[in-house]
Amino acid sequence: MLLVNNIQENLEKYVEGLTKRGITDGAKLLNEVTDLDSQRKKTQQQLDEIKSKSNQLAKQIGQLFKEGKRDEAEAAKAETAQLKEQDKSLSEQLNTIQNELINKLYNIPNIPHPSVPAGKSEDDNEVIKVNENNKPSLHDGAKPHWDLIAEYDIIDFELGNKVTGAGFPFYKGHGARLVRALVNYFLDEAQKAGYIEVQPPILINEDSGYGTGQLPDKEGQMYGITDSNLFLIPTAEVPITNMYRDVIVSENDLPIKHAGYTPCFRREAGSWGAHVRGLNRLHQFDKVEIVQIADPAKSYELLDEMVAHVEKLVNSLELPYRILRLCGGDLGFTSALTFDFEVYSAAQEKWLEVSSVSNFENYQANRLKLRFKNSDNKKQLAHTLNGSALAIPRILAAILENNQTPEGIKVPKVLQTYVGTDVIKK
C-alpha cells in the first residue's frame, strides 16, 4: 500500500497517478487518508498521555502500599477509575480510526510509473514491440487448438467437466508430456538466469493474501478453503513473495531471485463467455513464475532484465509475439509498471496473453514489511517484481495451432528432448 507520509509530500503526483488509472476522485481519497492519519496521531497523543498518567499513578500506589499507607493508596485507586474510562474510550476511537485508515489504504492502488500511458482498457495499451518472424502460413483445413486436442486426444475437457467442472481439463499422453516439457524447460532456463528454484505451498493464509495485494481487492478471484481459512493460490507470486514478509534482508543479498512452478487457480467469476474456448481461459493452469526482491535504485533495470528473459523464452519457442506496456486502466492494482507478452495463435487468429512482468516498487513491500539494511545501516523498504515465465496453456495453444501440419504437430526444437519426439502424430 501507499506510504502515508509520502502522500502529503507528493499529493499532486499521487492524484495525477490515480487519474491515469481512471480514478477521478483521487484527491478526495488521498485527503481522507491524510486527514485520518492526523486524527490518528492526535488521538494517540491523547491516549499516550492518559496512559502515562495511569502508569505514574500505579507506581505511586505500589509505593504507598509498601509504606503501609493504605488509606492514601485506596484514595489514589479511586482516581484511576476516571483515567481508565478515558483510556477505554480513546483506545476505541484510535482503533476505529486505524481500521478506517488501513481500509482506505487497502483500497487505493499503486501509483503508475511515469511511462504508463493513460487509458481506460486493454485497447489503450501501448504496443512497444511486435515480432512476427515466426508467423506461420497454415495449410488448408488448419484448425483451432480445441479441435486439434480432440483429434490428437491430448487434452480432454469433457473428462474434466465430469471429474471437477468446466475449466479443469485433463492433459493426456503427449498433452501431459508437453505441459511437463514446458515446465521443465522454463525452470531450467530460469535456473540458468540465476533464479533459485522454490516449490511453494499452493494454499496460502489470509496474511499472505493481504501481503501481495490479492486481498482485499481480488477476494472473488481466489478459491477459498473456508473450513481452514486458506486460499488456493492464483499465482506463485503470492507464496514466493510472502517468503519475505516481515523480513529484513541484507543489502548484499539483493537482488533475491526466485523461480517456482505451481498450478494456479482462478475463479474467473464473470469472465466466462463464448469467446473463451479451449485453453484460452481455465480455472486451473500451470505456470512458472519469476520473482525478484530488489534494491529500489535498481528495480527498473531488473524489470528490463526480466522482460528480456521472457522475450528469450518466447523467441526460443519460435512463436510470434508482441510486448505491451499496460495503460493506467489495465494496470494491476498493486503494479507501478507492467509489460504484457502476447503470442499469436494462428488458427484462432488471436493474440493470447502469456506473461505479465511487473514492478510493484514498494507497494507490496510496505504491506509485507519487507525491508533491507541500506549502506547507512538504515532499514528501507525493498522493491518487489515478478513475471510469468511462462503461463503454460496459452503457450500450448499457440504451439499446437502454429505448428500443425497435415502430418502432425511439430515440437519446437528446444522442447524436443523434453517431449521425446520432434513431431506429435495422431
Place this chain on the structure above:
RNA sequence: AGAGGAGUGGCAGAGUGGUCGAAUGCGGCGGUCUUGAAAACCGUUGUACCGCGAGGUACCGGGGGUUCGAAUCCCUCCUCCUCUGCCA
C-alpha cells in the same frame, strides 16, 4: 487426532504481580593494549509510533480478560518438542 511440555532481545537463557524493556553469557559495534591480529580489559548494543526537543507510549508467540499495576494470573488461538495413534 489424543496426552504431556514449551514459546522471552541476533542467539542462548534468567525472570511467577510493582523497583522489568527485561539479569547473565555469546555475538555485533567502538575503544585500550599490539608492528598487525588474537586474548584480556573498558564502553556500547531491540523494534515501532508520537514529539522540534526533553521525553512519552506500545511490544516478552497472536488475540481477549482479571488487577490501581501483568513477561508473570485466567481464557482462547497459533507454533514447536516428546509420547501414543493414523497416513503418502
